[in-house]
Amino acid sequence: MSDLLERLRGRGWRLTAQRRVVAEVLDGDHVHYTADEVHALATERLPEISRATVYNTLGELVTLGEVIEVSTDGRAKRYDPNAHHAHQHLVCARCGTIRDVHPSGDPLADLPSKERYGFAISAVEVTYRGLCPDCAG
Amino acid sequence: MSDLLERLRGRGWRLTAQRRVVAEVLDGDHVHYTADEVHALATERLPEISRATVYNTLGELVTLGEVIEVSTDGRAKRYDPNAHHAHQHLVCARCGTIRDVHPSGDPLADLPSKERYGFAISAVEVTYRGLCPDCAG
DNA sequence: TCTTACATTGGACATTGTCTAAGTCAAGAA
DNA sequence: TTCTTGACTTAGACAATGTCCAATGTAAGA
Structure with missing residues (x-):
């Protein structure tokens, strides 16, 4: 995932603790978390991170094509870090x-x-x- | 669509004005409306129909297999009345x-x-x- | 070190959907 | 036809998810 952080820095991303933590959570298992789950896991590492930042960061990662947004039911969207392999x-x-x-x-x-x-x-x-x-x- | 109403009556559905109106709205064009759009269109014909009833009725139609629920984005679900043809x-x-x-x-x-x-x-x-x-x- | 544009925060707000208690009514029974 | 009853409807509170904004903080280049 340091690959990911490098790629993002190369694209002019400002590297903050919050963004790093969100990226690390997504990199962990190959699971498709909801935004709230990402927030909960990020909070374990960085207790003061806000919900808005998690949403912002996920949205940015989707825009940059690093993560895919999946809505399989009408519930919360899930975020799929496996964006570079067709599946x-x-x-x-x-x-x-x-x-x-x-x-x-x-x-x-x-x-x-x-x-x-x-x-x-x-x-x-x-x-x-x-x-x-x-x-x- | 009277076909639909007949089928539903045959399955023990109690036929109310509200349910009839919802069924008629879905039968109109072959468009995939959101629940709110269905409610707006139903209100034109039956001004006092409530949101809860529209949601209830749509849910029942989905359970009965007469309508398909589609969530293509993270927004509102849409209801597809074309349930009897694979597509x-x-x-x-x-x-x-x-x-x-x-x-x-x-x-x-x-x-x-x-x-x-x-x-x-x-x-x-x-x-x-x-x-x-x-x-x- | 200083500056500043970009990022973060908390909370209000928006959208979509669910639930409940009380009132209403469709449809079968008499 | 009228009565009865359980299913249906209603309004509004509530829940879940997501968005927006003004104030504050900070990464990174000068």
């Missing part, structure tokens, strides 16, 4: 856990141009839904 | 408009079992994102 998501319909998966094939090729209605398509997301082994119990 | 969504990244599209191929076949992590997969959603002709300006 899709497998979501548990009960507990909301997300796993990264790597389907074969290119879904974009499956959409004929007459079905594109003049849109300039820039991304395709595939979400697989079901019950995880724990919730299927 | 996917094309979303404008700027204005949020949704169009139904019909890709060829079966995305579920593209996910090898070793990438399923023991999940019992029950649905696959594909979302194409890009700028619509109006927003591409």
Whole structure:
């Protein structure tokens, strides 16, 4: 993740303790946290960090393309630090856990141009839904 | 849409003016409204209908499988009345408009079992994102 | 070290959705 | 038709998530 911090500094990011902590939290496990979870984990390392800063920083990381914003249900968005490898998501319909998966094939090729209605398509997301082994119990 | 009302009555639904109005709004155009938009349109026909009833009714229609709930961004969920034909969504990244599209191929076949992590997969959603002709300006 | 533009903070506010207690009514029974 | 009853609706409080702003703090270059 020091890679990430270097990249960001190279893009003119001012390196503050708060931004460093948010970046470290995202780098930890390969889990997709909500903003509130990121805030809770960041608070453990930097107790005075504010909610607004966490939201700001996450938004900046998304804008810079370092993190992907995922909204799989109507609840809180989740932040996916695995932005540099193409992948899709497998979501548990009960507990909301997300796993990264790597389907074969290119879904974009499956959409004929007459079905594109003049849109300039820039991304395709595939979400697989079901019950995880724990919730299927 | 009287089809829909008949089906619902057959399932023991009590047919109220409020539910009828919500169903009519969804039946109108093939647009994917938010709950608030449904409420606004329903209010034109039945001024005293409450927000809670609109939310309740939409939730019931989703549970009954008559309408699909779509959350393409972190904003309000949208309700898709086209539940009886398999389709996917094309979303404008700027204005949020949704169009139904019909890709060829079966995305579920593209996910090898070793990438399923023991999940019992029950649905696959594909979302194409890009700028619509109006927003591409 | 000094300066200053950029970052952070706390809290108010906005949006979307959920819940509850009290009143209302659709639909079957008599 | 009228009555009865349990399901439905309502208004508003509340909850969850996210955004905005003015005041304050600070990283980094001069």
